[in-house]
């Protein structure tokens with residue numbers, strides 16, 4: 554979705570913009586004055602990991618759950634674990650750090666590198682059956698990704714990478730197209746005073 558059709562979390566509104574107006578995530582490196590959206594900056598990502606800062610907006614995350622946008626394979630693995638009642642953790646660490654709920658809902662719809670990782674696959678998932686957003690949706694099998702919350706994360710800063718592992722799925726919102734989270738983001742932004 555175009556960034557200007559999605560409500561922007563306040564902390565994201567304060568981020569620097571690229572020439573098109575897209576907000577630049579906190580972990581995105583800059584080269585010659587241009588953001589490189591496809592890359593992750595080592596020092597910025599290490600700062601976020603160590604200081605518990607959101608990878609998108611760069612401001613502190615409160616204690617408790619952290620959120621991520623996951624791709625199709627990880628979304629399916631989480632769905633399987635939840636369906637089987639097994640605890641889930643990503644055994645292969647990822648370089649993608651966590652963030653706020655609003656920031657990750659926003660990023661799932663706006664960031665081209667997160668929003669539709671398997672867009673070319675072209676298979677539409679069945680529509681969610683109207684269950685509330687916090688529930689595990691039956692459409693997960695065909696999801697192109699998900700916004701997921703985890704109870705905790707671990708990280709390791711190596712010479713070349715910052716690696717994250719996430720434990721304890723506490724919320725799982727699969728998507729087949731990224732705009733399914735629009736209502737959830739609006740509700741999150743409207744209710745954010747109560748959540749803090």
Ligand SMILES: [Zn+2]
Nearest residue numbers: 607610653656
């Ligand atoms: Zn944030």
